[in-house]
Amino acid sequence: MEKFELKYGCNPNQKPASIYMKDGSELPLKVLNGRPGFINFLDAFNSYQLVKELKEATSLPAAASFKHVSPAGAAVGTPLSEVEKKIYFVDTDKELSPIACAYIKARGADRLCSFGDWAALSDICDADTAMYLKAEVSDGIIAPGYTAEALEILKAKKKGAYNIVEIDPNYVPAEQECKDVFGITFEQGHNNFKIDEALLGNIVTENKELSREAKIDMIVALITLKYTQSNSVCYVKDGQAIGIGAGQQSRIHCTRLAGSKADNWFLRQHPMVLALPFRADVRRPDRDNAIDIYISDEYEDVLAEGEWQKVFTSRPEVLTAEAKKAWIATQSGVTVGSDAFFPFGDNVERARKSGVKYIAQPGGSIRDDHVIETANKHGMVMCFTGMRLFHH
Numbered sequence: 001m002e003k004f005e006l007k008y009g010c011n012p013n014q015k016p017a018s019i020y021m022k023d024g025s026e027l028p029l030k031v032l033n034g035r036p037g038f039i040n041f042l043d044a045f046n047s048y049q050l051v052k053e054l055k056e057a058t059s060l061p062a063a064a065s066f067k068h069v070s071p072a073g074a075a076v077g078t079p080l081s082e083v084e085k086k087i088y089f090v091d092t093d094k095e096l097s098p099i100a101c102a103y104i105k106a107r108g109a110d111r112l113c114s115f116g117d118w119a120a121l122s123d124i125c126d127a128d129t130a131m132y133l134k135a136e137v138s139d140g141i142i143a144p145g146y147t148a149e150a151l152e153i154l155k156a157k158k159k160g161a162y163n164i165v166e167i168d169p170n171y172v173p174a175e176q177e178c179k180d181v182f183g184i185t186f187e188q189g190h191n192n193f194k195i196d197e198a199l200l201g202n203i204v205t206e207n208k209e210l211s212r213e214a215k216i217d218m219i220v221a222l223i224t225l226k227y228t229q230s231n232s233v234c235y236v237k238d239g240q241a242i243g244i245g246a247g248q249q250s251r252i253h254c255t256r257l258a259g260s261k262a263d264n265w266f267l268r269q270h271p272m273v274l275a276l277p278f279r280a281d282v283r284r285p286d287r288d289n290a291i292d293i294y295i296s297d298e299y300e301d302v303l304a305e306g307e308w309q310k311v312f313t314s315r316p317e318v319l320t321a322e323a324k325k326a327w328i329a330t331q332s333g334v335t336v337g338s339d340a341f342f343p344f345g346d347n348v349e350r351a352r353k354s355g356v357k358y359i360a361q362p363g364g365s366i367r368d369d370h371v372i373e374t375a376n377k378h379g380m381v382m383c384f385t386g387m388r389l390f391h392h
Helices: 038-058 082-087 098-108 127-134 148-155 212-226 251-267 284-294 321-328 346-352 368-377
Strands: 003-006 017-020 029-033 062-067 070-076 117-121 138-143 163-167 176-181 184-189 232-237 240-246 334-338 356-361 381-384
Touching (some): 029 148, 038 062, 038 070, 038 138, 038 163, 038 212, 070 098, 070 212, 082 098, 098 117, 098 127, 098 240, 127 148, 212 240, 212 334, 212 356, 232 251, 240 251, 251 321, 251 346, 346 356, 346 368, 368 381
Parallel strands (some): 356 381
Antiparallel strands (some): 029 163, 062 070, 062 117, 176 184, 232 240, 232 334
16 A cells, blocks of 8 residues: 545644655555545654664563544553553453453543544554453554454444554664645654663762663653654553643643543542442443542532432542642652653652652753752652653
C-alpha cells in the first residue's frame, strides 16, 4: 500500500487527506480492520514509537494509551496487584500476559482521559489484551502483530468497525523529517536520542541511592515525555505512568496538573472508593465518571438526593478533604520526570506532596542550586540528564 486515503484531516472541512511515503515506497503498515482517520494515525505512530523505545530500554513489554497526540498513560508489563485489578476492572483471577498487564496499567493511569483512546503495544497482541480491550471504549490499536484469536475478538468490536493497524517492527524512519505549517515546510533531524540507564549517571543530590526499579520508572517517565506535547511532566510508580501533564505553558502548571492526576490515581485505591456500592447495571465509563466526581470537590453532584440512586445501591459517605489529604500523604516512592529543567524549587515542593522520591530532569536552570537544595531538604534523589525532550 503506497497511499491510504483518509475521510478527512483533523476536521471534517480539511479535505482531501491521506498518508503516504514521500519517497514513493510502500507504507510500513497494514490496516487490518476499520478505517483510521488523520488523528488516529498521529496517535498510532507517536504511541508506537513510545512503546517500541520503552521495550528496547527496559526489555519489558510496553503499552500506551493515547488521546489527541499525547499519552494518557504508558506502562511496562509487570504483574497486576489485587488492588490494581479492582481499580482497573479486571474481571478474571487468571494470570494475565505481560503485554495485557502493560496495556491495562497504561489505560489505568487516567481512565477518564483514556476513554476513546488509541492503544499501542510493543509486542504481538494476544487474546488477554484483546478481551480487556473488548470491554473498553477505544478507537483503535497499533501493534507489530496479532494472534488469530485476538484479531477475531477485535474485529467484532464497534460492530466490526474497530480500527486495527499492524506496523512493520523493522521499519526505520528517514533521518530527516518535514512538516508543513501555514504552507511553509519545516525540516529537522528525527529525534533518535536514546534513553536508557546510561542517561541516569549524573546524580546531583546528596542521596544517590537509585534502585533498579527507580531507574525503570525514570526511563518510563522520560520516554513518555519524549512523545508528550510540551511543556510536560510525568509521574511514575512501579513501571506505570500515574499522572501526565501535557501542553502547559508553565512548568509549575505541568507539575501541578500531573500531580493532581497522580493524586486521583492514588485516591482510587482509598478503601472508601474501593467499597463504593455501585449498581450492577452501571457501565465502566459511568463508574469512572462517578468515582472522579466522588473524589473531587464536586462530590455533591453524585451524592445529592436523586443523583446517587442512579449509580449506587446506597448513599456513600463523603470522602472528606481531610481524609483525602491524609491518604495522599501516605503515597511514597514516586518518580517524576520533566521534559525541560525545573526553573525553581516550587516544582520539587509540589512533587513531594504526591509522594515523589526520585526526579529526572535535564538541569541547566540558573537556579539549579536552589532546585538541588530543595531536593536535598526532602532526601530526594535527582538526576540531571542534560537532554531536553520537547515534542511539538
